[in-house]
Amino acid sequence: MAITRIPLMFFSLAQAQAMGVRFHAIGVRIIPFYPNVRYDLKNLGVDFPAEDYCSAAFLSGAIWGAIIAAFLGIFLTAAPSIPFALKLVLPFLAGFLALLVATIFFLMYPRMMGKTIGSTIDKELIFAMRDMLIQISSGIPLFTVIENLGSANYGYVSMEFQRVATNVKGGSALLNEIELMAIRTQSEYLKKISWQLVTAIRSGADLTSTLKSIVKILVDYQFAISKSFNAELNFIILIFMLVSAVLPTIGTTVLVIFSVFGMFGVSSEVLLGVVVVSFLVQAGIVAYVYTKRPNFFS
Numbered sequence: 001m002a003i004t005r006i007p008l009m010f011f012s013l014a015q016a017q018a019m020g021v022r023f024h025a026i027g028v029r030i031i032p033f034y035p036n037v038r039y040d041l042k043n044l045g046v047d048f049p050a051e052d053y054c055s056a057a058f059l060s061g062a063i064w065g066a067i068i069a070a071f072l073g074i075f076l077t078a079a080p081s082i083p084f085a086l087k088l089v090l091p092f093l094a095g096f097l098a099l100l101v102a103t104i105f106f107l108m109y110p111r112m113m114g115k116t117i118g119s120t121i122d123k124e125l126i127f128a129m130r131d132m133l134i135q136i137s138s139g140i141p142l143f144t145v146i147e148n149l150g151s152a153n154y155g156y157v158s159m160e161f162q163r164v165a166t167n168v169k170g171g172s173a174l175l176n177e178i179e180l181m182a183i184r185t186q187s188e189y190l191k192k193i194s195w196q197l198v199t200a201i202r203s204g205a206d207l208t209s210t211l212k213s214i215v216k217i218l219v220d221y222q223f224a225i226s227k228s229f230n231a232e233l234n235f236i237i238l239i240f241m242l243v244s245a246v247l248p249t250i251g252t253t254v255l256v257i258f259s260v261f262g263m264f265g266v267s268s269e270v271l272l273g274v275v276v277v278s279f280l281v282q283a284g285i286v287a288y289v290y291t292k293r294p295n296f297f298s
Helices: 013-019 024-033 037-043 050-077 084-137 142-151 156-169 174-184 188-203 207-260 268-292
Strands: none
Touching (some): 013 050, 037 050, 050 084, 084 142, 084 188, 084 207, 174 188, 188 207
16 A cells, blocks of 8 residues: 655655655654644555655755745846845745745655555555455455455455555464554444454354444445435536526626626727636536546446
8 A cells, every 4th residue: 555656756765765764853843733644654564664755845946945935036137127125035945835835745645645645545445345254154364365455356345455465474362463553544334343342252243244244234325325415416406507507697688787887898898708617617617526526337
């Protein structure tokens, strides 16, 4: 599950680890402002100290700040009407703002990535749990089932189980590794399933019954997500119809009426502006629906 590079960062994670000794002091001063980055990196499988990552994040942000300040300075130099003081101050302020925004983005990206992985795990989990239920019902030992799921093609779910199996082979207790999986994962349902498995094993309960209840919970979860999206989609369709048909028509009619009284002139540029704005809003609504739609089977 480990990532190798953060988008827009000039250093890979391997390079950040290598340069951490030289710039470790920078990371030590940054990490108190966002200490959660330690846990976010661990959840993604990043093993080196978080201070080294903070150093790489700050240096990448500084490079972005320098690039933006340089481009803005070159642009302002070509504008003779701008005072010389502004030509000095504006690039500095823009560079500092770019440094701040880029560093915050790099620090928060592991958490955003963890949430994305968590939602992906929730989508893939039901198939893995059905597979586990079939294998447990066939009498296969739990550890062997976990190994099989780790070598299967269930995406991040398989990576989590493979990590558990590898650590158990290295000498860790199976229950402890399942508990650690529940702690580190960003998936709400994998947390619940892990704790349910631990409770069932310790209490001696039947794993088959436990897994059947887990599969039912996951199926109900997918139905709930679909119903919630359908209810939201009805309202979105209404807004889309207003933006695509009603508002442009009424707006154009109002403009024509006002033009009769000499208040506004209706030109081809105005009509083109109405069409362009309507198109952009419609494209935004379509993009929002695409990102919010349940995607259980891709």
